[in-house]
Amino acid sequence: AQKITQTQPGMFVQEKEAVTLDCTYDTSDPSYGLFWYKQPSSGEMIFLIYQGSYDQQNATEGRYSLNFQKARKSANLVISASQLGDSAMYFCAMRGLPNSGYSTLTFGKGTMLLVSP
């Protein structure tokens, strides 16, 4: 079974500073994918970044980067130069085997990020 652990219920950061949101995972699948989603107060889940288990380099998308350490089974999200609009709930998720004909995601419990001026 797959499991995602986010140990930080809440994080505070000042505007323009960088912040790291932790995510560890557990799976026996040889191939998997890791995702980060942002959920603002409106409730919509916004896809941020993806890392495949065989990707050699860490994924980056604008101000978001994923610090992937496969041996430690961690996939931390780094947000550089935080903005007030980054205040939201952040979820780490993992996808199972890609050739199964479908992809289902297992989500962590989330981390609430608050960015202060």
Add this chain to the structure above:
Amino acid sequence: SQTIHQWPATLVQPVGSPLSLECTVEGTSNPNLYWYRQAAGRGLQLLFYSVGIGQISSEVPQNLSASRPQDRQFILSSKKLLLSDSGFYLCAWAKREWQYFGPGTRLTVL
């Protein structure tokens, strides 16, 4: 481009009443479709997924059911709602690795 719609956006229902939530996807064909539930302050729990018309897989046994009458339509139903059914219901579609979520339906059962 692809878009995903859910309705209603909010719903307040009494215990024991029926439920029907609808999700439709535009701009793609034969997507995988998913229903998730998010209880207050918690992560997402996968309820159902579908890889094609009439093909439904259930992840969690409960009083909810799902149907896929058309390629891009996914419906979540219940014959009798429980208090514990309250939550935020999200529909998602997927092509390959990525899942994209709809705006969600906030359900309150009183």
